Amino acid sequence: MENLTARHQITNCACKSSELRTTCIRQTITMTVIVLGLLSAVSSGQVGGPVPANDFPGLHINGGFANWPPKKDGFTGFGTFRLWANGNGTQRQWAQPYPISVKVLRQRKPTVSTAAAAPDAKEVVLHNFASPPYGAYPAWGVIRDSAGNLYGTTDGAYSDVGGGGTNNAGVVFKVDTSGNETVLYSFSGGDDGSSPNGLIRDSARNLYGTTYGGGALGAGVVFKVDKSGHETVLYTFTGGADGGNPYAVVRDSAGNLYGVTESGGNGVGVVFKLDTSGNETVLYSFTGGADGAYPNSIIREAGIIYGTTTYGGNASGAGVVFKLDMSGHETVLYTFTGGADGGNSDAGVIRDSAGNLYGTTSSGGASGAGVVFKVDKSGNETVLYTFTGGADGGVPYAGLVRDSVGKLYGTTAFGGQTNAGVVFAINP
Helix, strand or coil: CCCCCCCCCCCCCCCCCHHHCCCCCCCCCCCEEEEEEECCCCCCCCECCCCCCCEEEEEEEEHHHCCCCCCCCCCCCCCCCEEEECCCCCEEEEEEECCCCCCCCCCCCCCCCCCCCCCCCCCCCCCCCCCCCCCCCCCCCEEECCCCCEEEEECHHHCCCCCCCCCCCCEEEEECCCCCEEEEEECCCCCCCEEEEEEEECCCCCEEEEEEECCCCCCCEEEEECCCCCEEEEEECCCCCCCEEECCCEECCCCCEEEEEEECCCCCCEEEEECCCCCEEEEEECCCCCCCEEEEEEEEECCEEEEEEEECCCCCCCCEEEEEECCCCEEEEEECCCCCCCECCCCCCEECCCCCEEEEECECCCCCCCEEEEECCCCCEEEEEECCCCCCCECCCCCCEECCCCCEEEEECECCCCCCCEEEEEEC
C-alpha cells in the first residue's frame, strides 16, 4: 500500500502502512464503540438569524451541540459555521454555504483552554512547541522513520502567537527520540508556499508535501524538502483549470505524486498527478453535481484512486464515495443522503484486502453527529456505528486506521465528558 496522508491529520493517521490491513473480514453489522480517551480543547460557534438565501439547510442537531466550532465551507479550511434556533429552543439547525463565490485562504485562531490538565500516566508529551521561531499549531500529524524520528509541519495560518516559523507561514520539522525539535524548513509565505499540509517521505529521506497557500499566485504549491533542509518547489498552482489550494499527496513507486485541490477546475476541486519532471496532469475536475464537490484525501492502490467528497452528489449535497482510474474515469461508488447513512465526509477512506472501503462522516446518522461507514465493492453502504454526540463522541472529522484483526480506530471533534472529543475504537 502506498504512503498517504490525510487532510485532517490533526486527528488522523499520516501514513497507513500495510500491517494495518487484514485478509480476514468478519461479516457482521453489530458494532460496539469503546471510548479510548478524551480530548480537551475549547471552541465556540456563532449564533445568527434566519438562514441566508445562499445557504442550504443541513441536519437538525440537538441543543447539546449549540457551540460547535467553524467547519470548512469548501473554499476555506474551516470556513464559517452558523447556528439557528428552530423555534422551540430545544434544537439548532446548521447550514453551510454551497457553493460560495469568494475564495478565501483558510484562517483559524482556535480558543484553547489555559487550565492545567490533570497528569495522565498513559500519555507522554514528546515535544512542546515554543514559537517563535520553531512553529506553532502542528495540525497535520506526523510520519515516523525507522530510527523513531518524527516529521511534520506547523500551519502558520492558524497562529495567533506570532510563531508559525520565522515568517509565520509554517515550518517543516523533525523531532528526535529525545524530543529535540529541528526546523528543517521555514516557509516565507511567498513563492515557496504558506501553510503546509502533511508529509510523505521517500527512501532517500526527501520529504514531499503541499502548501495550501502561497506560491506565485497564492494558490499553493507542491514542494520537496531534502535531508539538508533545502526546499524545491515542484509545482505552483494557478487556481484555474489546474486546481488551487491543494491537500496532502500520495506517491507511487515511480515517484509520481497524486493529490486533490479544494478549488480550481470547475470551482469545486480537482484530482491531479505530478510527474517527476514537475508536469501536472488534471486527472479529473469535479463539476459539483452527481460526481461530487470538494474532494478530501485520497489513497491509491493498484492504479486506482479512492476518495470522498464533502459536498455534491444528489440533491442533499451530502457528498459521495468515488474511485478514479488513471484514464480519468470517475465512478461514484456511493452517494450519501445526509440521513441515517451519514453525510459530509471530511476525510478520505481506507481499504482492506477484500476491497471494502471504510470512513467517517461528520454529520448525518440518527443523532446528526456522524457515522462510521463501510462501502463494499458493489457500492453497498453499511453504517457500522452512529455517534450520539454524548459520551461516545460526535462529529468525526478525521478518517480511520484499522488493525490486523479489523478493529477501527479514530477520533471525534466533540462529545465525550467535556464535549471536547474522544479517541474511539469500534469492534466488529
